Amino acid sequence: MKSRLNDLKKLLETFEANLAQYKSSIYDEAKTRVDYIDKFFELLDWDVRNIKGYSEDYREVVREDRVVIQGKPKAPDYSFRIGKERKFFVEAKKPAVDIKQDRDPAFQLRRYAYTAKLPLSILTDFEEFAVYDTRIKPDHKDEADKARIFYTTYKEYPHYFDFIYSTFSREAILKGSFDRYVTESKGKRGTSEVDKEFLKLIETWRNDLARNIALRNKDLTLNSLNHAVQKIIDRIIFLRIAEDRQMEVYGLLAEAAKGQLVYEVIDALFQRSDQKYNSGLFRKQDWISKLVIDDKIMKSIVQGLYYPQCPYELSVMPIEILGNIYEQFLGKTIRLTTGHQAKVEEKPEVRKAGGVYYTPQYIVDYIVKNTVGEKVKGKTPKRISELRILDPACGSGSFLVGAYTFLLSAHLEYYTKPNNLTKHLKPGIIYQVAEKTYRLSTKEKQRILLNNIYGVDIDSQAVEVTKLSLLLKLMEDENIEAEGDLFKHSDFKLLPDLSNNIKCGNSLIGSDFYDGKNLALFDNDQMRKINAFDWDKEFPDIFAKGGFDCVIGNPPYGAFFDPMQKEYIKNKYRSFKYRFDSYIYFMEKSINLSNNNGMISFITPELWLKLENGVFLRKYIAAKTGFKSIYLCGENVFEDAIVNTIIFVFNKGIKFESLIIKSEFDEWKILTNDWQSNQLYNIDYRLRPRIKALIEKVKEQSSELSKFGNAIQGITPYDKYSGQKEEIIKNRAFHFKTKKESTCHKWLAGRDIERYFQSWSGEWLSYGDWLAAPRDMKFFKDDRLLFREVPGKNKRIQATLVTDEVLLHGHSITPFKIFENNLYSPKYLLAISNSKLISWYSNLILPNFGKNIFPKLNPQDIKQLPIKDINFSNNNELNKYKRIEQLVDQILKTQTALHNAKDETDKKIYQKRANLLDRQIDNLVYKLYGLTDEEIRIVEEGV
Numbered sequence: 047m048k049s050r051l052n053d054l055k056k057l058l059e060t061f062e063a064n065l066a067q068y069k070s071s072i073y074d075e076a077k078t079r080v081d082y083i084d085k086f087f088e089l090l091d092w093d094v095r096n097i098k099g100y101s102e103d104y105r106e107v108v109r110e111d112r113v114v115i116q117g118k119p120k121a122p123d124y125s126f127r128i129g130k131e132r133k134f135f136v137e138a139k140k141p142a143v144d145i146k147q148d149r150d151p152a153f154q155l156r157r158y159a160y161t162a163k164l165p166l167s168i169l170t171d172f173e174e175f176a177v178y179d180t181r182i183k184p185d186h187k188d189e190a191d192k193a194r195i196f197y198t199t200y201k202e203y204p205h206y207f208d209f210i211y212s213t214f215s216r217e218a219i220l221k222g223s224f225d226r227y228v229t230e231s232k233g234k235r236g237t238s239e240v241d242k243e244f245l246k247l248i249e250t251w252r253n254d255l256a257r258n259i260a261l262r263n264k265d266l267t268l269n270s271l272n273h274a275v276q277k278i279i280d281r282i283i284f285l286r287i288a289e290d291r292q293m294e295v296y297g298l299l300a301e302a303a304k305g306q307l308v309y310e311v312i313d314a315l316f317q318r319s320d321q322k323y324n325s326g327l328f329r330k331q332d333w334i335s336k337l338v339i340d341d342k343i344m345k346s347i348v349q350g351l352y353y354p355q356c357p358y359e360l361s362v363m364p365i366e367i368l369g370n371i372y373e374q375f376l377g378k379t380i381r382l383t384t385g386h387q388a389k390v391e392e393k394p395e396v397r398k399a400g401g402v403y404y405t406p407q408y409i410v411d412y413i414v415k416n417t418v419g420e421k422v423k424g425k426t427p428k429r430i431s432e433l434r435i436l437d438p439a440c441g442s443g444s445f446l447v448g449a450y451t452f453l454l455s456a457h458l459e460y461y462t463k464p465n466n467l468t469k470h471l472k473p474g475i476i477y478q479v480a481e482k483t484y485r486l487s488t489k490e491k492q493r494i495l496l497n498n499i500y501g502v503d504i505d506s507q508a509v510e511v512t513k514l515s516l517l518l519k520l521m522e523d524e525n526i527e528a529e530g531d532l533f534k535h536s537d538f539k540l541l542p543d544l545s546n547n548i549k550c551g552n553s554l555i556g557s558d559f560y561d562g563k564n565l566a567l568f569d570n571d572q573m574r575k576i577n578a579f580d581w582d583k584e585f586p587d588i589f590a591k592g593g594f595d596c597v598i599g600n601p602p603y604g605a606f607f608d609p610m611q612k613e614y615i616k617n618k619y620r621s622f623k624y625r626f627d628s629y630i631y632f633m634e635k636s637i638n639l640s641n642n643n644g645m646i647s648f649i650t651p652e653l654w655l656k657l658e659n660g661v662f663l664r665k666y667i668a669a670k671t672g673f674k675s676i677y678l679c680g681e682n683v684f685e686d687a688i689v690n691t692i693i694f695v696f697n698k699g700i701k702f703e704s705l706i707i708k709s710e711f712d713e714w715k716i717l718t719n720d721w722q723s724n725q726l727y728n729i730d731y732r733l734r735p736r737i738k739a740l741i742e743k744v745k746e747q748s749s750e751l752s753k754f755g756n757a758i759q760g761i762t763p764y765d766k767y768s769g770q771k772e773e774i775i776k777n778r779a780f781h782f783k784t785k786k787e788s789t790c791h792k793w794l795a796g797r798d799i800e801r802y803f804q805s806w807s808g809e810w811l812s813y814g815d816w817l818a819a820p821r822d823m824k825f826f827k828d829d830r831l832l833f834r835e836v837p838g839k840n841k842r843i844q845a846t847l848v849t850d851e852v853l854l855h856g857h858s859i860t861p862f863k864i865f866e867n868n869l870y871s872p873k874y875l876l877a878i879s880n881s882k883l884i885s886w887y888s889n890l891i892l893p894n895f896g897k898n899i900f901p902k903l904n905p906q907d908i909k910q911l912p913i914k915d916i917n918f919s920n921n922n923e924l925n926k927y928k929r930i931e932q933l934v935d936q937i938l939k940t941q942t943a944l945h946n947a948k949d950e951t952d953k954k955i956y957q958k959r960a961n962l963l964d965r966q967i968d969n970l971v972y973k974l975y976g977l978t979d980e981e982i983r984i985v986e987e988g989v
Contacts, residue, residue, distance in 0.1 A: 047211070051204060053089055054086075054089055054203060057085055058200055058203060061082060061173070071142060073141065074140055078139070078172060079109075083138050083172055086170075087126075090214055092107050092216050101462065104129065106127060107127070110123055121362065122135040122136070122155070123135075123136060124137075126214075126219075134167045134224075135167040137154060137167070137170075139151050139169070139171040141173045145169055145175075146174060146191075151169055152169060152176070153185075155169045156178055156180050157353075160183060160184055160357060161357075161358045163240050163364070165181050166179060168214070173199060174197070174199050176196065177195055177197075179194075183240075184357045186355065213227050240358070244358060244367075245371045247350065248283075248371065249378070251279055255275045256380045259274060259275065262339065263337055266337075268382050273507075274334050274337060275380060276511075277510070278334075280327060280510060280511070282348070284327060284514060285298065285319065287360045287363070299348050299351070300348060300352050302314075302348070303344060303349060308341045309341075312344060317335075324540070324541060324542075324543065325542065326513065326543050326545050327541070365447055365522065366407050366447065369442040369447060369511075369515050372514075376505060376507055377393060379392075379393050394606060405445070405600045406683060409649050409679065411448060413649065415452070416645075416695050417645040417647045418452050426460065427461075430453065431494075434498065434588050434596075435499055436500045436597045437500075437597075438501075438597060438635065438639065439553060439602055440508065440599065443512030443514075443516055445599045446500075446501050446512060447516060450498070450520075454494065458486055462476065474489060476490070488520070492520065495544070495547075496547060499516065500548070500585065500588075501549070502548075503550065504550070504551065509548055509549065513544045513548050551578070553635060554631050554635060555577075557580050559578050563610075576611070591641065592642055593644060596644065600650075601633070601650070602628050603627070603629050604627075612626055619634050620634065620662060623660075623662045629648070629651065633663060634663065637666070637667070637671050640698055643697070644699075645695065645697050647694060647695045648694065650691065650692065650694070652690050652692045655676075655692070656730060657893075661727055664728075672698065672699070672700040673694070673705050674702055674705070675694070675695045675708060676695075676731055677692060678692055678707070678708065678710075688900065692731070703718055704716065705718055705721065705729070707734075716731070740981050740984060743975070743981075744883070745912055750912065751879070753913070754865060754870055754875060754913065755831075755875075756862070756865075757860050757908045757909050758861065758863075759821070759857055760821070760855045760860065761821050762817070762818045764778065764780075764818055765819065770818060780816065783810070787812060790811065791811060792810060792811075792852070793807070793809040793810055794806060794832075794853055794854065795807045795809075795855070796855075798859075799834040800834075800838070800846065801842065801844050801846065801880050801964075802846050803944075804848055804853075826853060827851070829848075829864055830847075830849075830872075831846070831876055832845065832848055832859050833859065833860045833862060833879070833903055834903070835860065835903055837901055837903060841895070841901060842885045842989070843884060843885045843888065843903060844880075845880050860908055869918075871931055873934040873938075876934060877931075879911055887912060888903070892910065914971075930967060934967070937963040937964060940956055944956035
């Protein structure tokens with residue numbers, strides 16, 4: 047660090063000595079970058095000049111030459127990257143620019159970084175250095191200090207260098223300091239994600255277009271209206287992105303929107319684009335061209351997409367972000383009222399599922415790498431061209447874009463190997479754009495797309511969006527020079543027609559759905575809704591060769607099936623049992639769609655691995671494919687949705703001895719024979735070999751708690767389905783603050799139960815037949831254990847012992863009534879239930895208790911708790927048993943004293959005593975179950 051500071055001081059001395067000259071108009075931005083900004087970031091360990099000689103795809107710093115087109119800058123000056131991932135932008139200015147006060151440079155930088163979804167970026171002329179929180183939506187009226195979170199001048203660089211280095215150096219990025227700084231500054235007022243804001247924009251377009259088209263075109267059907275609105279929006283977005291990427295003249299759409307009859311003029315652009323791009327995106331449909339749309343609507347849409355009103359710089363918006371936006375967009379549809387007015391509302395299946403949950407890019411990348419990546423390993427482009435990759439529920443196309451991106455990189459890597467380079471440059475497979483930097487030709491990118499990528503979705507709008515996403519990915523690295531060369535030497539068109547690759551249909555239901563049914567009973571709307579799809583007829587060449595090589599995606603988890611569809615599923619799919627979980631049938635279908643060496647990988651809920659209704663699916667998997675691996679994603683994959691998810695990988699034609707289980711920080715195996723030999727084919731991924739052995743050890747010497755008593759659900763005082771009036775439920779008519787009558791008894795809340803202690807929140811409940819579900823009174827009096835539904839800190843079971851007094855409670859507490867002829871004392875049963883060992887066991891074995899989010903302990907779980915069997919003729923065990931009883935007696939008294947204590951010093955002493963007693967009980971329980979030091983360590987680390 048000392049040598050860097052010395053180099054920095056020399057740079058500062060030179061800068062200060064010549065500052066007056068640098069402030070003149072002669073000293074431009076390019077010189078500032080070479081003389082100072084490049085060198086400053088080299089002091090932060092960035093290879094700004096690419097001395098290491100990395101290819102353009104992997105160089106650490108991408109530098110853009112300033113190109114201005116009709117007053118519009120082309121790209122940010124610097125993009126700082128790790129691998130291919132952008133981390134932050136730097137926008138450079140000359141010292142004559144006032145970074146602190148001038149709003150235009152700040153807005154320019156913020157537009158770039160906001161659109162690229164980068165959290166922080168830097169504006170500097172070396173004289174000044176400003177860091178912006180670029181999650182805050184930019185507005186051209188913003189002052190220069192809006193969203194600025196750090197500012198300094200060159201004179202203070204030595205003072206702030208530690209901070210700058212520890213946040214923006216290459217080492218800081220690799221060590222996570224940059225990400226931590228981002229997290230610390232997250233959630234500031236005004237921050238908003240670009241995808242959410244852009245989504246609002248195109249949803250506004252949809253609303254405005256739908257209402258206006260419905261108003262001016264009264265003969266339009268609902269399906270035609272939805273199709274027209276989607277097509278117009280897709281075309282405008284495509285052309286606007288093409289402008290920012292210089293494939294079209296900048297301002298093309300803006301110019302078209304200046305006069306009158308705007309839609310007619312823009313439609314003419316669409317028709318010209320069809321000639322140029324030759325894609326179904328712009329294919330002329332006379333009825334769409336003849337639509338009447340008010341100028342005001344079209345002008346508003348177009349004008350909102352240009353600087354300075356537009357906060358988005360579409361040249362840097364990743365296709366993946368656009369996919370996220372469209373995924374949300376597709377969650378709503380247009381409907382027509384009886385008066386032919388357009389209304390936009392959530393699709394029924396989206397409403398049922400609670401929203402649209404977009405798959406994060408890291409999930410897409412993982413699935414692609416472990417399927418497509420495995421398939422292309424060691425293969426030449428000729429061999430890769432034989433691969434067929436499918437997403438059977440493609441949505442906005444995120445998985446297909448991910449697969450296509452991977453294939454493009456694999457081909458470029460192959461072609462640019464030293465032995466292959468010269469051979470492939472001449473035929474137009476690749477071309478050179480800079481030293482050691484090459485790109486695939488448009489023709490080659492088309493070939494790969496048409497050969498390898500396939501998708502199906504029941505939603506016609508999703509199909510169009512997938513096509514758009516793939517076409518934009520194809521166009522991503524194109525530039526005006528490449529386009530000119532392309533059209534100069536051939537009649538080859540820039541974009542392919544994807545209608546044979548991406549198709550609309552119901553992946554789960556074929557035409558055999560109608561066998562034996564009277565077709566007269568199905569109108570066009572019903573048939574369109576069912577949208578039967580025959581795979582072998584739609585992709586005959588692929589199924590002639592056995593099927594697809596890779597089937598990937600994120601199938602719908604809660605798709606709606608009507609009664610006839612349910613009957614079809616029930617009879618058609620061997621994995622059916624009780625429930626209609628759509629992702630289960632997508633899994634079975636994917637196995638059938640893949641060839642004999644095909645790979646299948648989805649992200650799904652993990653419930654099918656263990657629950658009884660997944661048994662037929664597990665048996666089908668065991669019989670039809672090889673189960674290679676599971677990756678544990680956890681419960682927080684999807685924003686605003688809590689779903690415990692996994693990624694599975696199947697490989698047909700291969701039988702694996704072990705199933706590999708992976709998590710972010712660990713990996714272990716389960717023997718295939720183990721899960722396939724148990725009656726229900728259950729797969730409990732959490733049971734690593736050493737943990738499984740300990741679980742079995744605990745089970746072998748225990749009886750379930752249900753042997754000693756019975757647990758039921760607590761009282762349900764109110765329930766509209768029991769016939770109670772709404773007023774009774776709303777007013778909680780049977781709850782009181784005082785004991786109003788003899789039927790009233792103390793009412794406990796969940797918070798009233800702690801480990802070895804019961805308090806009372808002060809409410810009373812009138813008990814009787816008037817309650818929705820009163821339960822049997824015997825569970826609410828005399829000796830019993832009370833278990834709190836929600837576990838405590840570190841997922842510890844919360845239970846205590848109560849006697850005699852009648853105490854009522856709801857579902858948040860479970861009563862366990864001990865049998866009268868039971869040999870074991872309630873205190874012993876309480877101690878085992880409250881022990882650290884049993885909490886550890888429950889977290890692994892009990893499905894509800896094991897959840898990371900909203901874990902709970904229900905009556906069925908409680909009945910399964912393993913209680914150590916005592917051999918009362920064995921003095922060693924008997925002594926431990928009696929000692930546990932004594933300790934429980936002490937801890938119950940200590941907890942009462944703790945909660946009654948007024949003095950803080952007394953509270954601390956009682957708390958310490960309670961902790962010591964708790965620890966002694968845990969140690970005795972370990973000894974009772976015969977745990978070794980290593981096994982105790984496993985439990986202690988696991989709780």
